[in-house]
Amino acid sequence: MTGVVHGGLRDGERAQMAAAGVTPIDLSASLNPYGPHAAVIAAARAAEVDRYPDPRALPLREAYAERLGVRLECVLAGNGSSELIFLAMAALAAGEEGPGAVLIAGPTFGEYAPAAKAAGARSLEVRAAAPAFAVPVDEIVARIAAERPRVTVVCNPNNPTGQGLPASAIEMLTEAALAAGGWLVVDEAYVDFAGDGVSTGPAPGRVVLRTLTKLHAIPGLRVGTALGPAAAIAEMERRQPPWPVSAPAIAASLQALREGGFARESIAAVAVARDGLEAGLRARGFAVPPSRANFVLVPAPGGDGGAFRAALLPSGFVVRDCASFGLPGYVRIAVPRVEQVEPLLAAIDRVREGS
Ligand SMILES: Cc1ncc(COP(=O)(O)O)c(C=O)c1O
Numbered sequence: 001m002t003g004v005v006h007g008g009l010r011d012g013e014r015a016q017m018a019a020a021g022v023t024p025i026d027l028s029a030s031l032n033p034y035g036p037h038a039a040v041i042a043a044a045r046a047a048e049v050d051r052y053p054d055p056r057a058l059p060l061r062e063a064y065a066e067r068l069g070v071r072l073e074c075v076l077a078g079n080g081s082s083e084l085i086f087l088a089m090a091a092l093a094a095g096e097e098g099p100g101a102v103l104i105a106g107p108t109f110g111e112y113a114p115a116a117k118a119a120g121a122r123s124l125e126v127r128a129a130a131p132a133f134a135v136p137v138d139e140i141v142a143r144i145a146a147e148r149p150r151v152t153v154v155c156n157p158n159n160p161t162g163q164g165l166p167a168s169a170i171e172m173l174t175e176a177a178l179a180a181g182g183w184l185v186v187d188e189a190y191v192d193f194a195g196d197g198v199s200t201g202p203a204p205g206r207v208v209l210r211t212l213t214k215l216h217a218i219p220g221l222r223v224g225t226a227l228g229p230a231a232a233i234a235e236m237e238r239r240q241p242p243w244p245v246s247a248p249a250i251a252a253s254l255q256a257l258r259e260g261g262f263a264r265e266s267i268a269a270v271a272v273a274r275d276g277l278e279a280g281l282r283a284r285g286f287a288v289p290p291s292r293a294n295f296v297l298v299p300a301p302g303g304d305g306g307a308f309r310a311a312l313l314p315s316g317f318v319v320r321d322c323a324s325f326g327l328p329g330y331v332r333i334a335v336p337r338v339e340q341v342e343p344l345l346a347a348i349d350r351v352r353e354g355s
Helices: 013-019 038-046 058-068 080-092 112-118 137-147 167-179 230-238 247-258 260-283 305-315 338-354
Strands: 075-078 101-106 122-127 151-155 183-187 206-211 224-227 295-299 330-334
Touching: 038 247, 058 075, 058 224, 058 247, 075 080, 075 230, 080 112, 080 151, 080 183, 080 206, 080 224, 080 230, 101 112, 101 137, 112 122, 112 151, 122 137, 137 151, 137 167, 151 167, 167 183, 167 206, 206 230, 224 230, 260 295, 260 338, 305 330, 305 338
Parallel strands: 101 122, 101 151, 151 183, 183 206
Antiparallel strands: 075 224, 206 224, 295 330
């Protein structure tokens, strides 16, 4: 375990809320509030667990390759995209003279730096600045040219700022990484919610990571995919233990790929709820950076994200305190269902009135 803090209810909080008769609405892990689809759960339950699944998760990789129109050799499946982050660092940061540097576009998801460390690589960071948190693409390009990291990592759209880079910027970063003899890893965990023009695919010098966790709201099943040039995927697979994806997870994923209607409808509803939440927060004076993801980054009243999180708990809303991202003055709030936006804004109003 890397010791990185993640979202979710903390020890004892669920019991405390139950004792107070409050049903938690978990907006701390940024899952699709409309999932999981019943057919996906049914498929997981019906899976045959009395025999081994395919040792390389090939049925899932084949389905993905077909769906995305890429060669099978360019797709890897893993135990969540978290496993693939670690495999990508291990495979791509290696070099003849030992592991090199990993450049991380921060503030961002906490597992990139431990994954770089586990690969024996040194982490460097280029950090987007408050209040807009625009990703400093030119600065990243300059750092790539100057420091020649083996791997540059960007999360697109970024967790926790919600900033989305257009595909053209990802192309520019890929070219910079290639010119410096390195790789660009793009974590697209939230890309399903980003609308057009953000998502990319495998290309020379680029590995893209995706997950079923967020769109299909199945964090307990652990399924992610990596897309990249065949040689990079082979290097990642060489480091992966057999049976990385369980039989229930493979069955659920294959079903999830068939639930295109659910995906489209819930993405559209999340966009409506996100617009309502952002507008409601801005109307209340919160300087919320525009989000291309299914969450928003919110400056906490009084500048204390931990206190804001705690104050919202009695209303049932569980948000993510952003201290572990180096942003102690912020919380990240996942977009709830459309009908939960007004109750959430009302809960925020009650906290502000009480403070
Ligand atoms: C940016 C990002 N990448 C990857 C992950 C890990 O997702 P998975 O459940 O696929 O391991 C998360 C989870 O919060 C995330 O925010």
